[in-house]
Amino acid sequence: MTNGEPPQRRTPVEAVRAVRDEFGIDARRIDQIGRLLAAGEFRTVEDVVSLTGTSRRTVEAVFRALEPHLESSGDGRRIGKRHVGEYRGVFGAGEPFGVRDPWAEPARRDPAVLAAMDRLIGAAPPPVQALDHVPATAETVVKRARFMLDGFDLTGAHVLFAGDHDLTSLGLFLAGGAPGLRASVVDVDERLLEFIDAEAARRGWDVRCLFADLRLGLPAALGESADLVFTDPPYTPEGVRLFVARGLQGLRDHRNGRVLLAYGFGERQPALGLAVQKALNPLHLAYEAVLPNFNRYAGAQAVGSAAALYVLRPTRRTAAAARAAADDPRAALYTHGAQSVEAAAGLDGEAAARVVELGAGPGEQPLLVGDDWPADAPGRRIGLPAFLGAPLPRHLRDHGTVLVNLYPGFGASAVRALLAANARRAALVCRNDLPFLKDAEGQREFARLIGPKYRIARFLRGTPGPGQAVVLAERTAPDDEPPGAGRVLGHIYARAHGKLGNGWREGLIALQKAAGRALTKSEARAAVASAASRPDMLELSPMDLPRHLFAVLEEDVARSAAALPG
Structure with a gap:
């Protein structure tokens, strides 16, 4: 109090100017929020977060500052028409968005591709909160695909997806693919692997799905096999470092290959971004590009429903660093659930x-x-x-x-x-x-x-x-299984780290030997080739096989055993 008079309350215009002043040269993001609310349409907080790429915390601060001048319709808000003129000098002139997104333009050229991608995302298994799943928008998936196809020569290339809850592997082919292009998806979510596998097979796309918990390792079949890696990992320092390191272990060409990383942090939390970048430092990667707000999501409002795209390039020291980067399988990666940084310890x-x-x-x-x-x-x-x-x-x-x-x-x-x-x-x-x-x-x-x-x-x-x-x-015990497929599967499972095709062939030979009949390796190999409905499975180990493909394996093995002479 001064001279017994109560302090004057700030007007909404003064309050929003104060919020804007907090952001210094970054105040354009406040301008974007204000222009949206002054444009005449009712907008929810969620709408504004999604459209501007600004965190929910900041958007809510602007809403609070403007509250006396806002009018409502349902959950939506806008600056009342009689107050709009008061803000003309506050948010500046121009359209609601001051920064054009050049990467979105190639994605928007084919609305049929965007519509098809949107349908795929809608049909996919629901996100798993414990795995920090937040779906990317269809436009983002197609943007990623176009960035890869336009920026790199993917003819005959192998692209590895270290996790793919956004279906970017499918988007790569939906956007046109390239001659001889192959993709591999490694994920711990069995539902997701089954969905991607079925959709790719239905369309004739060369996408191979493997199971792995990346904390425990990359499948051996993927080691040093890929020309390009894409990952959108859990947004913790440990999660980003691990997924990038596993991707690097799968990279074949450390001279020309790249790792594309989606990662974002709130505009008021640069310390989180620094923590992640420091976690990447031991991998000795060159930051070839960081494209802000490239990725947009249906959620993740704490980071503005947006994330940058990092283009990471290995150096001579990267390969050795990646091998040593993920030694602790108990490292907490996620922000929710039993694998989160807040989760309780293991067994007492x-x-x-x-x-x-x-x-x-x-x-x-x-x-x-x-x-x-x-x-x-x-x-x-x-x-x-x-x-x-x-x-x-x-x-x-x-x-x-x-x-x-x-x-x-x-x-x-x-x-x-x-x-x-x-x-x-x-x-x-x-x-x-x-x-x-x-x-x-x-x-x-x-x-x-x-x-x-x-x-x-x-x-x-x-x-x-x-x-x-x-x-x-x-x-x-072998005698507990009826003669035929069960015994062959038992032989395959007993050699679970080896190639499935080899175990299957040897299992057929052992089955015939137990019946007093001979089967040569050549004959067994031919029997496997004839019965295998998914030849791509033969090079995988049972350890890497997604769970839904065990049923396929059982049917194929049964068919091969039934076709044996005798």
């Missing part, structure tokens, strides 16, 4: 001891896979990435029991953990809300899928503690 000592008691026999020394096992627990140990990534080294084989800790965030690899285990008994500990545990149908499907290798003895939900579960499995 009491819970881990209980799993050892349930899974191992008295006095037995099991193989302990993963982390959080008690320091005094008997048995040898191996990390989860090493266990899932390659056959066990000789000195770690021949264990009667393998205990695998997938808790809390690695449950998506449950099937692969049993494929990797070749012990007489195996136990998995994971969260109890996973799809294959939540109901009897899921449990039956899981047991059927892994049946050629392991018989599920028990599903113990709520064990060793709330929110946890233990799966106990016993190795399926």
